[in-house]
Amino acid sequence: MTERKKIGLPARPHPDEAGEAPRRHAPVRGVAPRKRMTAAEAEEARQARQARAAEQAQHAERAAPDGRWTERPERQARHERHERREPDRRTSERQRPPVAEQRAPRPAPRPAPAPVEAREPVDHDGRVRLSKLMSERGLASRREADTWIEQGWVRVDGEVVSELGARIYPHQQITVDRAAREEQAQRVTILLHKPIGYVSGQAEDGHDPAVVLLTPENRWKEDKTPIRYSRAHLRKLAPAGRLDIDSTGLLVFTQDGRVARELIGEDSDIEKEYLVRVQWLAEPEAENVSAVVPEEVIEQMRHGLELDGRQLKPAKVSWQNEHQLRVVLKEGRKRQIRRMCELVGLKVVGLKRVRMGRIPLGRLPMGQWRYLRPDERF
Structure with a gap:
């Protein structure tokens, strides 16, 4: 048999013999090769950790009474030196502020400014x-x-x-x-005797607005004004004031902004007079309500009441008869008279407005209307 030869790779020369540097494996990208610490270096790192732990314990003992940490003198000096250095142009503008600034106490919140009443702007020269x-x-x-x-x-x-x-x-x-x-x-003002069941403004909860009653058929026959009815009179016609759905009496509609401002403007002092039928809740079956209601109750309604945290203007309150109060107001808060009565132990069972300024309801029948005469002023 032919002798078989062993075939092998040539032996690689030792680096020292070839004069070449030993080949190293390429390190993994992004990870630096770890260097083993000597015994002396390990001991030095252990002592450094112990020193930092002792330093943190001392720092905890110097905590401020309000719970914020105080800055050690040497660290504070280091931060001050850092703040005095000129900023590096390469540093991002969003760089975190120094530690001293992060730990600075927050300023106390400023008190909210008092509400300022809106006023018409006036030029410095008085215009x-x-x-x-x-x-x-x-x-x-x-x-x-x-x-x-x-x-x-x-x-x-x-x-x-x-x-x-x-x-x-x-x-x-x-x-x-x-x-x-x-x-x-050519702008008109209309006076209506509103019945119960109609709302003063826009329709709501299935109830019709009182303006639907302003038809030629409902015009009072004794209206002597020469104004001829026109559907144009209903355009831009708005109620100047309001009456609750369960109240009756004088309701004013107008196209004239001067009339509206006079009746319901912020500085209006026009009187509104009401007849209010009441019950004394302590004795609801009393036939003569005026005899069982203490005078102090009526005096309290005249002044001293407040609604929604705001003092009411003085009111004129007196007995019209055994069951009705005569109330005169110079303001028109929502359901004001009913709420005033509730505060003093009275219950309103009927409310009717009989006058606004110098214009009385008079003999105007319920559900009918008339024009304001040229010689009439509120």
């Missing part, structure tokens, strides 16, 4: 808005004045002013064109 002056002088409502200014119907010291928001001095003279007066004269 005010033209439409505001016209409203204050009773020439027109502010919205109406703006319309007249746009149409060129307003003059200040003889010169036409057609710029909205124009400001003038309070002593300057304001005149209005005849066309504006004629347009204003």
Whole structure:
């Protein structure tokens, strides 16, 4: 048999013999090769950890009474030196602030500013808005004045002013064109004797608004005003004040902004008179309510009551008869009279408004209406 030869790879020369440096495996990307610590280095690291632990324990003992940590003098000095250094241009603007700033106590919250009452802006030279002056002088409502200014119907010291928001001095003279007066004269004000079951404004909860009663058929036959009924009178007609759904009496509708401002404006002092039928809750079966209600109750209704945390204006309260109170108010809070009565132990079983300013309900039948006469003023 032929002798078989052993085939093997040539032996690799030792690095020292070939004069070559030993080959190393490429380190894993992103991970640096770990270097084994000598015994001396391990002992030094152990001592460093013990020193840091002791330092943290001392730091805990110096905690402030309010729970915030105090800064050690040497660390605080290091932070101050860090703050004095010029910032590196390569440093991001979103770099975290120094530790001293992070641990600085938060400032106490500022008290909320007191509410400031909204006022009409006044120029430093004393000028005010033209439409505001016209409203204050009773020439027109502010919205109406703006319309007249746009149409060129307003003059200040003889010169036409057609710029909205124009400001003038309070002593300057304001005149209005005849066309504006004629347009204003065509606006109507209607007086209605509202029945129970109708709401004053928009329809709600299935109840009709009182404006549906303003039809030619419901006009009072004794209305002597020469105004001829027109459906245009119902346009932009709004209630000036309100009556509850379970209340009756005088309800005013108007197209005239001056009338609305006079009756329900913020500075209105027009009196509203009501007849209020009541029961004394302590004796609901009493036939003569005025005889069982203490006088102190009526005196309390005249002044001293408050609603929703706000003091009410003084009211005139007296007995109209054995069952009815006569109440005169100069304000119109929601369900004010009913809530006033509840506060003193009275229950309202009937409420009727009989006068607004100088205009009485008079003999106007329930459910009927009439125009405000030119000679009538609230």
